[in-house]
Amino acid sequence: MSQQAKKDTPEQAEFRAYCRDWLSQHDEGTPSVRLPQSAIEIMHSEQLSFLRKWQSEAYEAGLIGCDYPIAEGGGGRKDCQMVANQEMARAGKPFLPNILGLGMAAPTMHFHAQAALKERLLPGLFSCKDVWCQGFSEPGAGSDLANVQTFAERKGDKWIINGHKVWTSLAHFADWMILLLRTDKSSKYDGLSYFVVPIKSALGKGVTVRPLIKITGETGFNEVFFDNLEIGDDYRLDEIGKGWQVAQTTLLHERGAGPMLTPSSGRGSAKSSAIGDAYALINLAKNATRDGESAADDPLLRDQIMQMIIRQEGSKQGARRAKVEGLCEHPMRIPLQAKLVMSEIRQDTSALAIDILGAQSTLYINDENAPAGGEWPLAYMNSYGITIAAGASEIQRNILGERILGMAKSK
Amino acid sequence: MTQAKNFAFGEDEKLLRDTARKFLQDNLPTDKLHQLVASDPDPYRESLSLWDKNLWQQIVELGWTTVIVPEADGGMGMSLVALCALVEETGRVSLPSPFIATSCASLVLRECHSPAAGHWLGEIAGGSTATLACTPKNGSWLAADCDVELVDGKLSGSAWFVQDARKVDNLIVQAKTSKGTALYKVSTHCEGLNIVADAIIDLTRDQAHIHFNNVPVGDAQRLSDDARAVLERAEPGLLTLVAADMCGAGEWQLQTTVEYMKVREQFGHPLGYFQALKHPLVNLMIMIDQAKSLTYNAASAIDSEPQNAAKFARMAKASASEMAAFASNRSIQFHGGIGFTWECFVHLYCKRQKHNQVLYGDAKYQRAKLAEILMGPISA
Numbered sequence: 010m011s012q013q014a015k016k017d018t019p020e021q022a023e024f025r026a027y028c029r030d031w032l033s034q035h036d037e038g039t040p041s042v043r044l045p046q047s048a049i050e051i052m053h054s055e056q057l058s059f060l061r062k063w064q065s066e067a068y069e070a071g072l073i074g075c076d077y078p079i080a081e082g083g084g085g086r087k088d089c090q091m092v093a094n095q096e097m098a099r100a101g102k103p104f105l106p107n108i109l110g111l112g113m114a115a116p117t118m119h120f121h122a123q124a125a126l127k128e129r130l131l132p133g134l135f136s137c138k139d140v141w142c143q144g145f146s147e148p149g150a151g152s153d154l155a156n157v158q159t160f161a162e163r164k165g166d167k168w169i170i171n172g173h174k175v176w177t178s179l180a181h182f183a184d185w186m187i188l189l190l191r192t193d194k195s196s197k198y199d200g201l202s203y204f205v206v207p208i209k210s211a212l213g214k215g216v217t218v219r220p221l222i223k224i225t226g227e228t229g230f231n232e233v234f235f236d237n238l239e240i241g242d243d244y245r246l247d248e249i250g251k252g253w254q255v256a257q258t259t260l261l262h263e264r265g266a267g268p269m270l271t272p273s274s275g276r277g278s279a280k281s282s283a284i285g286d287a288y289a290l291i292n293l294a295k296n297a298t299r300d301g302e303s304a305a306d307d308p309l310l311r312d313q314i315m316q317m318i319i320r321q322e323g324s325k326q327g328a329r330r331a332k333v334e335g336l337c338e339h340p341m342r343i344p345l346q347a348k349l350v351m352s353e354i355r356q357d358t359s360a361l362a363i364d365i366l367g368a369q370s371t372l373y374i375n376d377e378n379a380p381a382g383g384e385w386p387l388a389y390m391n392s393y394g395i396t397i398a399a400g401a402s403e404i405q406r407n408i409l410g411e412r413i414l415g416m417a418k419s420k
Numbered sequence: 421m422t423q424a425k426n427f428a429f430g431e432d433e434k435l436l437r438d439t440a441r442k443f444l445q446d447n448l449p450t451d452k453l454h455q456l457v458a459s460d461p462d463p464y465r466e467s468l469s470l471w472d473k474n475l476w477q478q479i480v481e482l483g484w485t486t487v488i489v490p491e492a493d494g495g496m497g498m499s500l501v502a503l504c505a506l507v508e509e510t511g512r513v514s515l516p517s518p519f520i521a522t523s524c525a526s527l528v529l530r531e532c533h534s535p536a537a538g539h540w541l542g543e544i545a546g547g548s549t550a551t552l553a554c555t556p557k558n559g560s561w562l563a564a565d566c567d568v569e570l571v572d573g574k575l576s577g578s579a580w581f582v583q584d585a586r587k588v589d590n591l592i593v594q595a596k597t598s599k600g601t602a603l604y605k606v607s608t609h610c611e612g613l614n615i616v617a618d619a620i621i622d623l624t625r626d627q628a629h630i631h632f633n634n635v636p637v638g639d640a641q642r643l644s645d646d647a648r649a650v651l652e653r654a655e656p657g658l659l660t661l662v663a664a665d666m667c668g669a670g671e672w673q674l675q676t677t678v679e680y681m682k683v684r685e686q687f688g689h690p691l692g693y694f695q696a697l698k699h700p701l702v703n704l705m706i707m708i709d710q711a712k713s714l715t716y717n718a719a720s721a722i723d724s725e726p727q728n729a730a731k732f733a734r735m736a737k738a739s740a741s742e743m744a745a746f747a748s749n750r751s752i753q754f755h756g757g758i759g760f761t762w763e764c765f766v767h768l769y770c771k772r773q774k775h776n777q778v779l780y781g782d783a784k785y786q787r788a789k790l791a792e793i794l795m796g797p798i799s800a
Contacts, residue, residue, distance in 0.1 A: 016425050291795050306798045308788070315787035318794065319735045323710030326717040330709075333426045335434040336505075336716060338671070343713075346706055406699040414678045414701060416692025 017092070024075070024089045028096040031070050037063040037103060046284065046384065046391060048108035049178040050229045057140070057182055060106035064137040072097060073105070073272045074135040077119060082132030090270045097274035105274050109179055110134040110141030114187045116262045116269035118205070121246040121255045130185065130205065135272075142183035144174040144190075144206070144233060145256070152404045155198050155253060159190040159235060168192075168204070168245075170215075170238040176398065180218045180231040184209040189256050192249055201252030204244050211238055225390045263399045265351070266344035284384045285392075287317040287358045293365050296380070304365055314365075317358050324350050342413050349405035352395035359389035427720040428501050436487070436498075437505035443482065444513045447475055450672075450765045453514055457623040461762045467617040469586040469626040471516040476587075485522055486545040488530070493541040500657060504664040504719040508712075511668025514772050516624045518549040518587040520661055525550035525592050527657040532603065532644040540590070540605050540643070549587065550605075553579035553630055554594035554651065561780045562651045562658075568595040568632055570602065575632040583779070585615050585628035593632070594647045601647035604637045611635070622775040623768060656722050656733030658780050663715040663733075663740035666776045669769050670708045670740070673747040676766065677701060677754050684756075691754070700750050707743035714739045731793050738786035744773035745783075 017025060040059040051057050067073050072093040077083020105111060115134055118127050133139040150156040159172025170190065180186070186208045193200035208216045215238030220228045247255050261267040283289035294314060297304035304310055327350075330336050331343035362385040363370040372379035374387055396402050410416045457470045479485070488503045489495020503523060510519055526544055529537040544550060556567040557580045568577040575595055582591070591606045608615065614631040644650045678701055681692035691697050718732040748770035752759040759766050777783070 288794075294795070303799065305795055308798065311791040311795060311798070312784065312787050315738070315790050315794070319714070319739050319787070319790075320710065322717075322732075322735055323714050323739055326713035327709055330427070330713045330716060333429055335437070336427065336429055336712075342705070343709055346709065350706060350710075403695070403699070406702040407695070409702045409705065410692065410698040414674075414692075414698075414705065416678060416681050416698050416701070417690040419693055419695050419698060 018088070020087060021089060021092050024086065025092045025096060028072060028093055029100075031072070032096055032100040032102065035066065035070070037066070040103075044103060045227065045229070046388060048104055048106045049394065050225075050227050050391065051106060051179065051182070052228050054182070057106060060103055061137045061140075063103050064105045064107060067097070067102070067105070067274070068136040073111070074115070074131070075272075076269065077115070077131065077135075080124070081119065081127045082135055090272055094270070094273050100275070102274045105137075105272060107134060107137040107140055108271075109143050109187075110137075110139070110185075111273075112271040113143055113259045113263050114141045114185070114205070116267055116271075117187060117203075117255060117259045118246065119269060120258050121203070122205070123243070126205070126243065126246075134185075139184040140179055140182045141185050141187065142177050142180040142208075142233075143259070144177060144186045144188040145259075146176045147172070147174055152401055154189075154256070154400075155201065157189055157191055157201065159188075160194070161190050161192050161202065161204070163192070164239075166242045167239050168242065170206070170235045170240065172235050174233040174235075175221070176230050177218075177233050178230040180208070180233050181220055181228070186233070187259065189252050192252075196250075198253045199250050201256070202249050203246045203252040203255040204240065205246065206238070206240055206244060208233070215239065223390075224393070225387055260400065264345070264348035264405075266341065266347055284381065284388045285355045285358060287314070287321040287354070290314045290317060290358065290362055290365060293362055293380075293385075297365050297367060297369065299367065304367070310365060313361055317354070317361055320350075320354050321358070324354060339413055345405075345409055345413060348395075348399060349402055349409070352392065353402060356389070356392035356396055359385055359392050363389055422725065424720050424724045427716045428499050428723060429505070429716065433499070433502045433505055436502055437509060439482070440484070440506050440509045441512075443478075444509055444515065447478075448472075448513045448515060450513070450768075453516075453624070453768065454765055457516055458762065458768060467619045467626070469584075469617070470623070471587060476517050476519075479517065479519065480547045484519065485526075485547065485549070488523065488526055489541045489545040490530070493538050494545040495541065499723045500660065500719040501716060501723060504660060504715060507661050507664040508668035508715075511665035511670075511772075511776075512672050514624045514669060514672070514768055518551065518584045520665060521551035521584040521588060522549045523661055524552055524583070524654075524658050525590075527661075528552060528592055528603070528650060528654045529643065531650045531653040534643055536605065536640055537643045539640075543590075548589045550590040550592055551583050551585055551588045552594075553582045553585075553591040553606075554647070555579060555581045557629075562655055564601055564648055566594040566596060566601060566647075568593055570595045570597045570604075570637070573636055573638075575604065575606065575635040575637055578629055578631050580629045581618075582615075582628050582630055584625050585630060586617060586626050591630065592643065594651070597645075599645065602645050603643040603647045603650060605641045605643055606632075606635060606637065620775065622771045624772045625775065655780070656718065656729040659733040659737040659786070660715055660718040660722065662776050662779050663711060663718070663736040666740040666744040666773060667708060667712040667715055669773055669776070670704070670711065670743050670747040673751040673766065673769050673773075674701065674704050674708060677751045680755055697754055701754070704743070704747055704750055707739070707746060711736065711740040711743040731790065734786040734790040734793070737781065738783040738790065741777040741783035741786070744777050748773045 042055045071084050075084040075086045075089040079085040147157050161168040161170045186206045188204045188206045192202040217234040219232045221230050294305040327343050369380050374383035407419050411418050486495040487498045491497035529541045555561050593604045593606050612633040612635040615628050618627040620627045684691050714736040718736040721728045721732045751766045758764045
C-alpha cells in the first residue's frame, strides 16, 4: 500500500481503487508526433487531438473535475481530485491539454459564474471538447495587470469589445477565453470586469489570433485582437466593476494556491519524464564526463547537485507542512511561495543540467546525438515562461513582502 | 516504516510548543537576554557562563528535558518532532541553557540500549543535565579519532569543543579502548577533571575543552562498547536539533528586521518600500520555510522512517546553516549603522547562528555526506 493510500478517507480509498483499476485497463495509445513538455507548448493539431482524446476519456471515467458539483459536470466528491492526480501520475499518463481551463477558468467560474453558465460550459471544459485560454496580459499591462485597456462598451444587453491581448497560450486552438477587460476608464481597479468569451466562433468576425514564437523556436502562445466583437451580458462573471476581485481567484489558482485543486496528470514526451527533476541530475552526472573523468566525481558539481536536491525536497516538504496549521506562521505563507519557488528551482535545475552536460548541452532537440533528446536545454529556455508568467518572480516577491511580511507597498 | 501524517505534529505537540513559546516570551524578552549575556562587551574579559539558573529550574519543572526520554526510563516518551518544536522556541529567544546539550546527550543515551544508559536517561528525566565530550582537538565533531583513552580503567587525554560544559552535571565521553571506542558517563565534578573554558564568539552558550587526568570509571558508567555505532545512529537527531534552533533564531532575525523595515524611513518611505531590502527578506523567508520543512521532515523520519533519517537530517542541517548565514548577514546589514553596534540585539543572534552553522558540521560538509548517500562515494 502506498503512503498516500494509508491516509485516505473511506471515500478516497474507494475512489483510489477505482482509479487504479480504470487506469490499469485504459490505453491512451501512442502519439504519432513528439509531445511537448507541457500543455502551453502544444503546437500542432496532431499533438492536441491525441491529448484531447486522453482528457476526454479520463473525464468520462470520472477522473477530472472530481470535486466539482455534479450540476457543474463534476463528480460531486470531496478531496478526490488529489487522489486522481496521484494515480494518473503514478500510471505515467500524458498531461492534460486543457490546462488553462482546468486550472483557471473552471475554479473562477465555479466561484463567480451564474449557475446556467457553469452548467453549460464546465462539462465541455472538463472533457476538452472546448479548449480554453486566458486573456489577461496586454502590451501595456504585464506586471501591472490592473492597467488593462481592452475595453467593453455597453449597448443594451450586449457589450462591444475592442483591444489587444498578448502571451495568450493555446489561443490558436481555443474555443473560449476568460477575459479581463475595462468597462470604466475613470477607475483603475474598480473599472475592470470579467467575462467568458467564445473566440473560435468569432475568428474573422471580430477576433484575430496571431501566433508568437518563443525563444525555443516553438509556438504555443499568441496575440489576440478584438475588433468590435459583440457578446451578450450573460457571459459576464460577477458584477460589473468586480473584475479585479474575480481575477484574484484566477491568479490564486494559477499560482497553485487556490482552494480548488487543478486536475493534472503525468508526463510530456516519454524522454522528458525526468526533465526538470533535481534527482535526475545524479544520473545525468554519472553519464557525463569532465576531462575524461566521471562528472559525478567532481566535488563542485556534487555540491551543486545536492543544493538543488535540498531545495526541491524543501519545497516538497513545504507543501506537506502547509497542511499542518500548527507548524505554519501564516496560513498563506507557503501557498503564496509555491509558484515562485517551483519556477526558480526548475530554472536552476535545468541550468545545472546544462553545466553537467558540458559540450553535449550544445545539442538541441533536432540533433540525434543530444542527451535526453535535447530536452534539458529546451526546459531551461522554457523555464522563463514560468518565472515570467502569472506574475513575474519580482512581482511574487512584492506580494510576499507586502501580504505576508506586511512591508510597505512598492510601486 | 512509512512517512507520518502531518509530521506526527498533533494536539499534544502543539500544546507543548504553544506553552513553551509563551513561557519563553514572558520570561526572556530580548532586552533581558541582552542584559543577561551582553553586559560586558570587552572581548578580553574572562570567559563567563552566563545563564538564568532559576529560569532553567522552571524549564526542568515544565518537563522539557523528559520529552524524548522513553516512558520506561521515567520520561514522557514523546516524539523527536515534539522536542524539535521546543528547540525551535528556545532558538527563537536564543535561550542560554543546557537544553540542547542535554537533549543531544539523551539522543545518544537512547541509542546505547544498555542498563547504564537507561539509568542515566532516568537521571535526566529527573532533572540532571549532560553534554557530549566526543570531539578531538582537530574538530571532527563525532569522528572516531577522539583524544581520550581508557587505560587500566582510567580516562586520560582531552575532549574538545564540549558544548555548555560549565552548565551540566555529567559528560558523555568517547574514549579509545583496546577494542575500539566506548562511551562513558563521567560527572563534571569528579576528581581528575579539568574543565577549561573556551573564549567563544557566541554569548548565549559556553564551550570548553576538558582534560582527563587518570579519571577512574566503573562498569556502572560504561554506556556502550561501540561508540561509533551509537554516535552514527544518534547523529541525525543531533543535526536536526541544531537545525531547529537555527530555524527559530532565523525567524526572530527575519521578523525583527521586517519590523525595522516598517518603522525606519529614508527618502520619505519606510525601508520596506524599497525592493532592494524587501526582496532579500522574502528570500530569507523562503529559506527559513525550506529549512523548517526539512527539519520537521527529518525529525519525523527519525521517529518513523529510520531508513531516511541520515539523508533528511543532512538536508535539514545544510539548508538551515545556509539560511542562518544569510539571516545573519541581512539582519545586520539592513539595520544599517545601528546594526553594527553592541547595543542593537541582532549581533546576539548572528553569533548564536555562527556557532550553530558549524556545530556538528557546516552546510558544505553535510552536502558532501549527502552526496555520498545519494550518489555514492567519489571514485578513487
